[in-house]
C-alpha cells in the first residue's frame with residue numbers, strides 16, 4: 001500500500017470539499033432520508049475522516065459510521081479528530097482492504113463510501129467489492145475518483161509528459177494488483193447499471209488556482225514529477241525544472257478530473 005500523509009490529506013481537504021458534486025450529494029441525502037434509521041455506513045480508505053466530515057453534514061438521519069483504513073497513523077489521527085465531536089456513532093477498524101473478506105466487513109452496512117480510493121484498486125478487487133455490494137444490496141458512493149483529465153492554464157511544453165506519466169503510473173499496482181486508475185469509476189458504473197441499479201455519475205474536478213495553498217501544490221507537483229520520473233528516468237532535470245516553473249507561476253489554473261458516482265440498488 002502506498003503511504004498517504006495526514007498533512008497531504010489535510011492540504012487537499014478544501015479542494016475535495018469544493019469539488020464534490022452537489023447533485024450527487026443531494027441525491028444521496030434524499031436517499032438517506034428515505035431509509036430506515038439509523039443508517040449503517042462504512043467509509044473505506046477513510047484516511048483521517050475527510051469523507052465522514054463532509055457527509056456528517058449532508059446526511060440528516062442518525063448514522064453509525066465504520067471508518068476503515070490500513071494505515072494505523074491515519075486512523076489514530078481520525079480518532080483524535082472526531083471522538084466526542086460528532087453526534088454520529090463512530091467505529092474505526094484497521095484493515096487491509098486488498099485482503100479483507102468484504103462480505104464479512106460490510107455485513108449489515110446500508111451504504112459504502114469511498115473518497116479518492118477507487119482509482120487505486122484493481123479490476124479483480126472491484127469485482128469482489130461489487131459482488132459483496134450486490135449480494136447485500138448495499139448502496140455505494142465512490143467520490144473523487146481520478147479520471148485521467150489533467151490540464152494547466154497557461155500551458156507548458158512538458159505538461160503532456162507529466163500527464164502521460166501520471167496516467168501510466170495510475171495503472172500500476174497500489175496494493176490491490178494492477179490499478180484501474182482513470183477507468184475505475186466507469187467500470188463500477190458499468191457493473192451497477194448492468195444490474196439495473198440507479199447510477200448517477202458527475203464530474204467533481206479540482207480547479208486549483210496557484211499560488212494559493214502552497215503546501216498542497218508542492219505535494220501535488222512532487223507526486224506528479226515523481227510518477228513521470230519513474231516512467232521517464234532520463235527526464236529528471238527537465239521535470240524538476242517544470243516543477244520550479246509551475247510553482248513560480250503567478251496565475252496558474254490546474255484542473256484535475258474526478259468523478260463522483262452514486263449507485264443505489266433497486
Ligand SMILES: C[S@@+](CC[C@H](N)C(=O)[O-])C[C@H]1O[C@@H](n2cnc3c(N)ncnc32)[C@H](O)[C@@H]1O
Nearest residue numbers: 001045046047050069070071096097098115116
Ligand atoms: C487518497 S487517500 C484518501 C483518504 C480519504 N478517503 C480522504 O478522502 O481524505 C487513500 C486512502 O486509502 C487508504 N488505503 C490505500 N490502500 C489501502 C488498503 N489496501 N486497505 C485499506 N486502506 C487503504 C490509504 O491509507 C488512504 O487513507
